[in-house]
Amino acid sequence: MRDNKEESPKIGERLLYDRFMDIARNRITTRQFDPEFVVPEEHFELILEAARHAPSGANAQPWHFIIVREQAAKQKIADYFVEEQRVRARLKMKFPTPDYSGLATAPGFIVVASDFRYVSAFPVLRDDDSELNKMYIENAERILLQSVAAATMSAHLAAAALGYNVWWVTAIGQQQAQDAMRPLLGIPDELSILDIFCFGPPKKPIYKRWKKDASQITNWDRFNPDNFMSDEDLDTWIKKMRHKVMYKDAKNID
Numbered sequence: 001m002r003d004n005k006e007e008s009p010k011i012g013e014r015l016l017y018d019r020f021m022d023i024a025r026n027r028i029t030t031r032q033f034d035p036e037f038v039v040p041e042e043h044f045e046l047i048l049e050a051a052r053h054a055p056s057g058a059n060a061q062p063w064h065f066i067i068v069r070e071q072a073a074k075q076k077i078a079d080y081f082v083e084e085q086r087v088r089a090r091l092k093m094k095f096p097t098p099d100y101s102g103l104a105t106a107p108g109f110i111v112v113a114s115d116f117r118y119v120s121a122f123p124v125l126r127d128d129d130s131e132l133n134k135m136y137i138e139n140a141e142r143i144l145l146q147s148v149a150a151a152t153m154s155a156h157l158a159a160a161a162l163g164y165n166v167w168w169v170t171a172i173g174q175q176q177a178q179d180a181m182r183p184l185l186g187i188p189d190e191l192s193i194l195d196i197f198c199f200g201p202p203k204k205p206i207y208k209r210w211k212k213d214a215s216q217i218t219n220w221d222r223f224n225p226d227n228f229m230s231d232e233d234l235d236t237w238i239k240k241m242r243h244k245v246m247y248k249d250a251k252n253i254d
């Protein structure tokens, strides 16, 4: 740990930034892994060490990471996800669904859980079910989710820094899957499973997905109206672009 500012990078120094960007740019999703690869225990520790240092609302650190090593458990969880996609197809959700059987191939498999009771640790009125407090509770839930996402992202970047490809999976819709997964992993009912973090060497060639230009997300002083999408624009994007940005190499997007 750095004890003083002297050892920190100088402001504006590019060396560490450029190395960091190498990792950020090359954190790339894959949805099928080499199932033969065995992740050394140390790598799990290094990855969760990065998660441990993440920021969180009220420094509550409302996260738990369950490292799943048993193949039978991975397979069962993969099956729940595959089943959820069948439910979504029946509901005609029209989401371009990936093949969730790939979950069972992940050598690195970490279930991310959170404790929603921590919502009370954020700015809310205790024991108050008024409309006013609903607003604060919604905000507190966002604080909790952003906190867990911050730790999860640190873990993903650490995995990328170790040379792995990653997969962030949140598609756990059905309550039954949550209820079935908890006992499978010994997770108490008070906790919610938020997502699965898979990593490992990819089975198929990876590709860099489309990212917005800096100008599309950067607004100086005021929101740039050029960056606003109307309802119609968004609808068109979902119809025409979504599947491409999810599954195509950015180079092949027209």
Ligand SMILES: Cc1cc2nc3c(=O)[nH]c(=O)nc-3n(C[C@H](O)[C@H](O)[C@H](O)COP(=O)(O)O)c2cc1C
Pocket (backbone or CB within 6 Å): 027, 028, 029, 030, 031, 098, 167, 168, 169, 170, 171, 172, 208, 209, 245, 246
């Ligand atoms: C909050 C969040 C939820 C995600 N959920 C899923 C998911 O349920 N299933 C999936 O296949 N990918 C999921 N992803 C991965 C995205 O599809 C992927 O990050 C995106 O297509 C961009 O690709 P890249 O990671 O290679 O940059 C999720 C990513 C994030 C950050």
